[in-house]
Amino acid sequence: MSMIAAFYGGKSILITGATGFLGKVLMEKLFRTSPDLKVIYILVRPKAGQTLQQRVFQILNSKLFEKVKEVCPNVHEKIRAIYADLNQSDFAISKEDMQELLSCTNIIFHCAATVRFDDSLRHAVQLNVTATQQLLLMASQMPKLEAFIHISTAFSNCNLKHIDEVIYPCPVEPKKIIDSLEWLDDSIIDEITPKLIGDRPNTYTYTKALGEMVVQQESGNLNIAIIRPSIVGATWQEPFPGWVDNLNGPSGLIIAAGKGFLRSIKATPMAVADLIPVDTVVNLTLAVGWYTAVHRPKSTLIYHCTSGNLNPCNWGKMGFTILASFEKIPYERAFRRPNADFTSNKFMIQYWNAVSHHAPAIIYDFYLRLTGRKPRMTKLMNRLLRTVSMLEYFVNRSWEWSTDNTEMLMSELSPEDQRVFNFDVRQLNWLEYIENYVLGVKKYLLKEDMAGIPxxxxxxxxxxxxxxxxxxxxxxxxxxxxxxxxxxxxxxxxxxxxxxxxxxxxxxxxxxxxx
Ligand SMILES: CCCCCCCCCCCCCCCCCCCCCCCCCC(=O)SCCNC(=O)CCNC(=O)[C@H](O)C(C)(C)COP(=O)(O)OP(=O)(O)OC[C@H]1O[C@@H](n2cnc3c(N)ncnc32)[C@H](O)[C@@H]1OP(=O)(O)O
Ligand SMILES: NC(=O)C1=CN([C@@H]2O[C@H](COP(=O)(O)OP(=O)(O)OC[C@H]3O[C@@H](n4cnc5c(N)ncnc54)[C@H](OP(=O)(O)O)[C@@H]3O)[C@@H](O)[C@H]2O)C=CC1
Incomplete structure (x- = not known):
């Protein structure tokens, strides 16, 4: 019997960001391995014209939850969606809902965040720092709370080359930033943003670092742990290989390359591609939840969920394998044959952008105009190149993350738990994983039929x-x-x-x- 699965039995669990990529896989695994858990509270906001109930219904009826329905047929009754907007004070949660959350919650998994690299500092601070602070305040009023697990990112300290499982202070205190954003107007904030983020590439990594400082400062008597995943990719094994449902990280670029839009990227082939499957992150998260609640470590432990030091794969190998996978698994209606390359020379990248990205887009738009249709390729290409430029920072550098706490936790698990909540990335076969990833993007993200391959x-x-x-x-x-x-x-x-x-x-x- 898995001790971790048994631990979550009968528990009331609160998840923020449950409608996101990581949150959905976390919920799925919890229901599948601990179908006797009491309830999962999820903080949700209405979105894209959908009510909370419609959003939950859509998640539970997705392919991801097919296995859950077999082991936990009453899953609909065990999920309780609570209206909440993390940008608002008290998250705009009703009094009754708040009362229930405060009195019943046993475990919190805080996954919600803005993961956009181009978000304004104001919005990124609001969600990644202030909301974390508010949630900690709520947590401090929960008499039954056993553990608070905060999901951060391995890149919160990407300005360093070697990163230990510790919290590194930022020069300006999070509280001072929060206070000053209240009265500064947007134009001034935009002006000071580059100075504040310093040698970090974007507001996302900076505010995730501030979020960690807030966790450290406001932890009080809570049992807290922080998990820092690197680049989260499609599922490795569970509930089935290759599941992915958003364009973040490499997924969007895999589509762009597979459809023939993306022909070259400024990347360093020898730099480590620190990808980590989402189910590995979820397994570690659940193991950390159990360990934090049961063993109550004296200080806040930080766990790196990375692959680079245990099973490294570089961008060259990854890019090559992705391209090779398109031979077996072609995407439908490609713009050009998939053929991309990495280049580290900035003049060559300008050349390839002109010849392989802009020129074909202009020619295609000319053709669309000639045939009486609306041109769209130049716009799409500009958007793609903007996205690529935002990701470039991460494909031209390598980082070393120490994983002592993660390895310690692995050794604490029973053989059964090591199997059910496997986060040993040494067992990952990159070729197989990437091929499944490319296939998963086709099936679950592009929703293309396998029958269309010929x-x-x-x-x-x-x-x-x-x-x-x-x-x-x-x-x-x-x-x-x-x-x-x-x-x-x-x-x-x-x-x-x-x-x-x-x-x-x-x-x-x-x-x-x-x-
Ligand atoms: C030997 C040689 C061989 C060579 C071979 C060569 C081969 C080459 C092969 C090629 C392989 C490639 C390998 C290299 C990979 C490198 C990856 C590095 C990753 C590093 C990640 C670092 C991780 C840090 C880890 C973390 O901790 S963070 C988590 C990661 N965070 C992100 O990854 C956010 C990034 N993105 C943004 O920050 C925003 O996306 C932004 C970019 C500002 C744009 O922004 P914008 O232009 O506004 O575009 P959007 O609005 O975002 O989207 C635009 C459209 O897509 C739609 N759409 C957006 N979303 C979604 C969604 N969900 N679901 C569905 N649709 C969506 C949206 O509806 C809109 O459609 P439309 O409305 O136009 O119809
Ligand atoms: N994906 C990755 O590569 C990595 C992610 N991480 C971390 O993992 C966590 C989860 O990321 P991921 O699942 O990929 O991100 P997603 O963007 O897929 O999910 C973000 C979640 O946060 C919720 N959210 C955002 N704003 C609000 C708000 N104002 N009120 C309520 N909910 C809100 C979203 O809800 P809604 O559906 O309504 O938008 C969604 O559920 C984050 O903390 C991120 O920093 C760390 C490393 C890498």
């Missing part, structure tokens, strides 16, 4: 022929122009033609002799 292959063949035809035509046009304008080109042309003629005459003569 047609997708045919389409790629047609694109290859168009590509050859286009290159030949381009070559002939350029050559024709050159011959018309340059004596040297004419001489070269004369030399090639006479060489071919001589070769053909010789070939014909020797075959006549043999006959």
């Amino acid at each position: 047609e997708a292959r045919q389409h790629l063949k047609r694109l290859r022929n168009i590509h050859y035809l286009f290159n030949t035509a381009l070559f002939l046009i350029v050559w024709r122009l050159l011959i018309a304008r340059s004596q040297m080109a004419r001489n070269v042309w004369f030399f090639i033609v006479s060489f071919c003629y001589k070769f053909l005459s010789y070939f014909r003569a020797s075959s006549t002799l043999k006959a």
Whole structure:
């Protein structure tokens, strides 16, 4: 019997960010392994015209939850969606709901965050710092609370090269930042943002670091742990391989490369690609929840959930494997044949952007205009290149994260728990994982049918022929122009033609002799 699964039995669990990528997998695993848990409270806001109930219904009826329904048929009754907006004071939770949360919650998993790299400092602080502070305040009023697990990111200290499982202070106190954002106007905030974030690349990593400081400062008597995952990718094993449902991290770029939009990225092939499957993060999170509640460590422990030091894979190998997977698993209606490359030279990247990104987009838009349709490729390409530029920071550097606490926890688990809540990334086979990832993106993100693979292959063949035809035509046009304008080109042309003629005459003569 798994001790961790048994621990969650009969518990009331509060999850923030349960509608997000990590939150959904966390809920799924909890229901599947501890179907006798009492209730999962999720803080949800209405979104995209959907009510809370519609959002929950959609999650529970998704492919991800298919296995859950077998082991926990009354899952609908065990999930309680509470209206909440983490941007508002007291999260805009009603008095009755708040009372229930305060009196019943046993464990908190705080996953909600803004993960956008381009968010304004005001919004990122509101969600990643102030909301964390408010949740800690709520937690301090929960008499039955056994553990508070805060999800941070391994990149919260990406300004350092070697990162230990400790909280590093930021120069300006989070409280001072929160206070000053209350009265500063947006234009001033925009002006001071680069100074505040310093050598971090964006407001996301900076505010996640501030969030950790808040956790440390406001922890009081709570049993707290912090988990720092690196780049969270599709599921490795559970509930099935390759599940992913958003464009964050590498997923969006896998689509862009598979559909032939993305042809080159400024990346360092030897830099470590520190990807971590989402189910590994969830297994560690649940193990940490159990350990924190049962063993009550004296101080707040931080757990790095990374792959680089135990089972490294670099961007070169990852990019190559992704491209190779498109041969087996082509995506439908590709714009061009998938063929991308990494380059570290900034002039080459400018060249490839012009030739492989902007030029085809302009030509395609011209074609759309000619055929009476609305041009859209240039806009799409600009958006893609903006996204790529935001991710570049992370594909051109390597970090070393120490994993002592994570390894300690692994050794504390029973063999059964090590199997059911496996977070030993050494067992991960990257080739298999990446292939499943590419397949998962096709199935669950693009929602393409596997039956369409032969047609997708045919389409790629047609694109290859168009590509050859286009290159030949381009070559002939350029050559024709050159011959018309340059004596040297004419001489070269004369030399090639006479060489071919001589070769053909010789070939014909020797075959006549043999006959
Ligand atoms: C040898 C050589 C071989 C060579 C081979 C070469 C081969 C090459 C092969 C290629 C392989 C590639 C490998 C390299 C990978 C590198 C990855 C590095 C990752 C590093 C991550 C670092 C992690 C840090 C870890 C963390 O801790 S953080 C977590 C990660 N955080 C992020 O990853 C957020 C980033 N993103 C944004 O920050 C915003 O996305 C922003 C970018 C500002 C844009 O922003 P914007 O332009 O506004 O665009 P959006 O609005 O966002 O979206 C635009 C459209 O997509 C839609 N859409 C957005 N969302 C979603 C969603 N959910 N679900 C569904 N749809 C969505 C939205 O509806 C909109 O559609 P529409 O409305 O236009 O129709
Ligand atoms: N994905 C990754 O690569 C990594 C993620 N992390 C961390 O993991 C955690 C989860 O990330 P992930 O699941 O990928 O992110 P998602 O963007 O998929 O999910 C974010 C969640 O936060 C919720 N949320 C955001 N704003 C509010 C709000 N104002 N009120 C209520 N809920 C809100 C979202 O709700 P809604 O659905 O309504 O928008 C959603 O459920 C985050 O803390 C992130 O920093 C760490 C490392 C890497």
